[in-house]
Amino acid sequence: MVNERKGNSDKKNNNRLIGGISCLVNQFIAWMLIHYMKLKQLERVLFIVTQSFFRKSLSSLLLGSLALFNFSPLWAQAPDEVVKLTIDAGAFPKSFLGWSVDVDGNTAVVGAPRQVNENGYRAGAAYVYTRSGELWSLEQRLVSPDSSAVNDRFGYRVSVSGDTLLVSARFDDDKGSNSGAAYVYTRSDDAWSYKQKLNASDGATNDQFGVSIQITSDWAFIGTPNDSYDIGGDPTEEVGVGSVYVFQLSGGTWSEVSKLQAGDAHEGQYFGADISVSGDTAVIGARKDNEVAEGAGAGYVFTHSGNSWTQQAKLTASDGMATDFLGKSVSISGDTIILGAPNGCVPNSPFSSCQSIDLYAGNKAYVFVRDGGSWTEQAKLTSSTGDVGDFFGMSTIFDDTVIIGADGDDDSGLDAGAAYLFTRTDGVWTESAKFYASDGQDNEWFGAQVAMDGDSVLIAAPIAFQPDSRPGSAYVFDLGSGETPVGNDIVVEPVTVDSDGEPVEDAPNINLGFEKVLDGGETTIVAHDAPPPGQELPDGFKLTGLSGGATYFDIHTEAEFTGLVEICIDYSGLAIAGNPSKLKFLHYDTALGAWENITSSNDTEVMILCGLTDSFSLFGIAEIDDPVELLSDLLVAVSEVNANNGIINALDKKLQAVEQALQDASFENDFAALSVLLNAFINSVEAQRDKKVSGEEADMLIEKAQEIAMVL
Known part of the structure; x- marks a missing residue:
């Protein structure tokens, strides 16, 4: 990531470093040419090398070598986002808007910690946006209330809860150079006011209090992963152990009440790298924890009782590796935690020691779930299209939905970035969609930070481009809008609404899996209690529905x-009177003007029924009548046809063959064979139409035969 030190660097040391690195890069390129000669692999490994030295900071050194190759990344069309949040690029270039993001209900906050403004060089700012209907607009721009805030990086992290906002400035100097601070704001009548500045009671130089923050209605957690203290009983302080300070609101004032530290703290652990809180549970990342391997990382769970927070568990990856940095990103929702591991070590590299250089190849996230007081690893999430250096792992979770950023993804340009949507059903996590910025370009880092609340998703691109500047931006997506993105094997879960457009509270979960989406658009499902005239369900079927009534579902997509x-529909909440194994997925084909059975599978254990179609219109879940009973009705109808006995006997004989097939075990589930027999009957009726059998009677017999075919 970006080097966040203040002050000027030593040019002589930089030149010496660059010279050495240049030599190393040239040797490395030669090694790759000799041993691999694979252009894409070379591109990615060169990319990793530049990442390892402050992320593309050596790009100028590589220009001569890279000119030998033609790198043409595959550009992928991005889905339409709700809105792109931007600032005045002319007034505030290189602000890094989106270095931090958070969203709560109709409020989104975006930090711009490198903004040069009225408070000085890289004093920083934070922007608050609010939603009215479907429109997001800027509510207020905030800057540090301190008279001097040069290089403080106000807006480094932001956290919002209702009408309370916390903004950190990790390089504030109140307790010593770069000791750090955080600021509390409250909102009243659509205006935000500064209330209180928070510092660590024992703050010291280079603590960087505010690297991570989280605020709730009554608690504020502030991470200080650079905090150094004695853990060995000797007078010497271990460096970079890390702590998290807990503040509580009482009587309108925030007071420090606790300082959390890992139960097995060690030097360089970086405890407090990230923080997330849900109810009475907090998870804290320690991205350089060494229990599994050097720098493999971990997450620590703390629970609240009374006024104290105590450690409940330590979480590590089952297959953790050196420099994974598990816990660089943490998020909790109820009894589920996701820990991101966006970094990692590339094995079999030409370097002498894999651990000696951070090559950013982790690209994974781990889900843990709690049962009682015990936490277990539920899943390891990886991207289906990921590559080395994608930085997949910056994560946020809400209920059964996870968004994971991959700001090094190259689909829309080198390091343009992307984000992935994962959803959980019955304990199984599935990658559902991949998001891009609609105007993504090289080196924008879309996905560097992600936040989510309900259906609102905020994805940052902190160095997003505008003409002649890179001020940064953030993109808002609405999962509830039913937006269907471009791509292959796209799965969406649209909102089900009534005829007035209001969400149906007890609607079943309905997933749509598209084979290929060429152009994105909104997809919705409308529930009706009656079909349009002429589209009634045929005899032999009873439609299931919500609250005991029949329900027709109509799919619309742009x-x-x-x-x-x-x-696929989860019918566990539908009113089913009979045997679930006899449920059928029916679809009204507007081209044919008739209902058709499109059932592809029916899992009665998990109660999921699926159907396949290539067009949308009305569909429903129907319970079928017994085909033997329907056949008996058809036999009676044949006997009552106004025709001579020879015709009636011939038609009756064909139906007896169908009846025998239904009773014959060898024909069980052999729908194709039964269809042949039914078609033979239908063809015989057609042959006698307007000859020995009237047109009206022929229509009646054929309709009843088709009803049997649909049931089968």
Whole structure:
């Protein structure tokens, strides 16, 4: 990531470093040419090398070598986002808007810690946006209330809860150079006011109090991973052990009440790298923890009782590796925690020691769940299209949905970035979509920070481009909008609404799996208690529904797609009177003007019914009548046809063959064979239409035969 030290660097040392690195890079390129000669692999490994030295800071050194190759990254079309949040690039260039983000309800906050403004060079700022209806707009711009804030980086981290906002300035100097601070704001009548400045009671030089923060209605957690203290019983302080300070609100004032530290603290652990709180549980990242391997990382869980917070568990990855940096990103929702490990070590590299250089190849995140007081690893999440150096792992969770940023993804340009959507069903996590900035370009780092609350997702691109400047930006996505993104094997879960457009509270979960989406667009499902005239369900079926009534579902999409779409519905909440194994997925084909059975699978254990279609209109979940009973009705209808006995006997004989097939075990589930027999009956009726059988009677017999075919 970016080097966050203040002050000027030593040019002589820099030149010496660059000279040595240049030599190393040239040797490395030669080594790759001799041993691999694979252009894409060379591109990615060169990319990793530049990442390892302050992320692309050596790009100028590589220009001569890279000119030998033609790198043409695959550009992927991005889905439409709700809005892109920006600032005046002319007034505030290189602000790094999006270095931190948070969202709560209709309020989004975006930090711009490198902004040069009225408070001085890189004093920083924070921007508050609010939503009215579907429109997001700037509510207020905040800068440090301190008279002198040069290089403080106000806005380094932001956290919002209702009408309370916490903003950190990790390089504030109140307790010594770069000791750090955080500021509390409250909102009243749509205006934010500064209330209190928070410092560590034992703050010291280079603590960087405010590297991570989290605020709730009554608690504020502030991470200080650079905090140094004695853990060995001798007078010497261990460096970079890390702490988290807890403040509590009482009587309108925030007071420090606790200082949290790891139960197995060690030097360089970086405890407090990230913080997330849900109810009475907090998770704290220690991205350089060494228990599994050097720098493998860990997460620590603390729970609240009374006025104290105590450690409940330590979480590590089952397959952790050196420099994974697990815990660089942490997020909790209820009894589920996700720990991001965006970094990592590349094995079999030409360097003498994999651990000696951070090559950023982790690209993973781990989900842990709590049962009682015990936490277990539930899943390891990786991207389906990821590559070395994507930095996949910056994560946020809300209920059963996870967003994971990958700010080094190259689909839309080198380091343009991307983000992935994962959803959980019955304990199984599935990658559902991949998001891009609609105007993504090289080196924008879309996905560097992510935040989510309900259906609102905020994805940062802290060095996003505007003409002649890179002020940064943040993008808002609405998962509840039913937006269907471009791509292959796209799965979405649209909102189900009633005829007035209001969400249906007890609607079943309905997932749509698109084979290929060419152009993104909104997808919605409308629930009706009655079909349009002429589209009534045929005899032999009883439609299931919500609250005991029949429900028709109508799918609408603005997306352009090709191939089949698999529609799967969780019918556990539907009113089913009979045997679930007899449920069928029915779809009204507007081209044919008839209902068709599109059932592809029915898992009665998890109660998921799926169907395949290539077009959208009405569909429903129906319970079927017994085909034997329907066949008996058809036999009676044949006997009552106004025709001679020879015709009636011939038609009756064909139906007896169908009846025998239904009763014959060898024909069980052999729908194709039964369809042949039914078609033979239908063809015989057609042959006698307007001859020995009237047109009206022929229509009646064929309709009843088709009903049996649908049931099968």
